[in-house]
Amino acid sequence: MSEWQLLKLGELITLNYGKALKAEHRKPGNVPVYSSAGLTGTHDTFQVNSEGIIVGRKGTVGKVYYSAEPFCCIDTAYYITPQPEKYNFQFLYYMLQTLGLEELNEDSAVPGLNRETAYNQQVALPPLPEQKAIASVLSSLDDKIDLLHRQNKTLEAMAETLFRQWFIEEAKEDWVQGKVEDIFVLQRGYDLPSSKRIKGDYPLYAASGLNDNINAYQVEYPTVITGRSGSIGGVYISLEKSWPLNTTLFIKEFKLGTLIFSYFYLKYLDLESFNSGSAVPSLNRNHVHGLEIQLPPEKLVNEYEEIAQDWMLKVKANKHQIQTLEQLRDTLLPKLMSGEVRVQYQTEEVA
The missing domain is CATH 3.90.220.20 (DNA methylase specificity domains)
Known part of the structure; x- marks a missing residue:
């Protein structure tokens, strides 16, 4: 050095x-x-x-x-x-x-x-050629991460477009009248003080979305999570075991609804309009449960889930790859900047 x-x-x-x-x-x-x-x-x-x-x-x-x-x-x-x-x-x-x-x-x-x-x-x-080589290593990781994020947005947009086409734009007047609670049931999340959180592999969700990854979970099945207190309106899908915090609501039971259908149905609802808090935004699950809606046929819901699940499973795989790449980048970054890890480079010739 x-x-x-x-x-x-x-x-x-x-x-x-x-x-x-x-x-x-x-x-x-x-x-x-x-x-x-x-x-x-x-x-x-x-x-x-x-x-x-x-x-x-x-x-x-x-x-x-x-x-x-x-x-x-x-x-x-x-x-x-x-x-x-x-x-x-x-x-x-x-x-x-x-x-x-x-x-x-x-x-x-x-x-x-x-x-x-x-x-x-x-x-x-380091010398300019080595600076360029170091930047190339790190930027290649960031470019791959960015590509996976953009791919996930595209896949989710495809699933949402199909949902809106089948269940909003082409909704039939003869569909049975019901309530949101006929599709799914929401439950309040679980408390976990920050002092008791230990890093791990399970996603921890707050009202504003993914908050951390910890070593414990409360919900052992894929679910849908939304903000209950402090921040409402955001909707998040967890395709693995997770810990929704007590500032959230999560789907504890799917009835007519399936995982991906329910995710986009919650996104479709104007949850911010259900705000029942004066100082702090809050969402009362009973207000959501009681909303009167037209219930689509179960066969159509299942058909949608079968098509959309391939897209969302790809999203899940991409998220795991993103996490791996981010960990690699964050590990390499200080080592490359200190010279602990060196990269090969060619000295640029001066004409």
């Missing part, structure tokens, strides 16, 4: 301040707008006419995001632009994630990252 340079971050990069751009001042467009929390909307014109790295300055301190296109950066974040003579931009994006910037908060009221404090962080910088 004798060819690696030790230097201060401020010798390598410039953290530029973002500019104020309130949501009410943004105009319809396709230009991404970033805050300290990441992508936060769009606008019709850009502030930065290049790719860029965004670093949280106020609120969500030290989080690092990447924009491959011209973008806007609001005043809760810094942004960095390419300097190819100094660093490989993808390498810099990964390196910044290993510096612990999120731990450099210097404001007691609102979390804040001081620019000079960030500049004083020491970094180890």
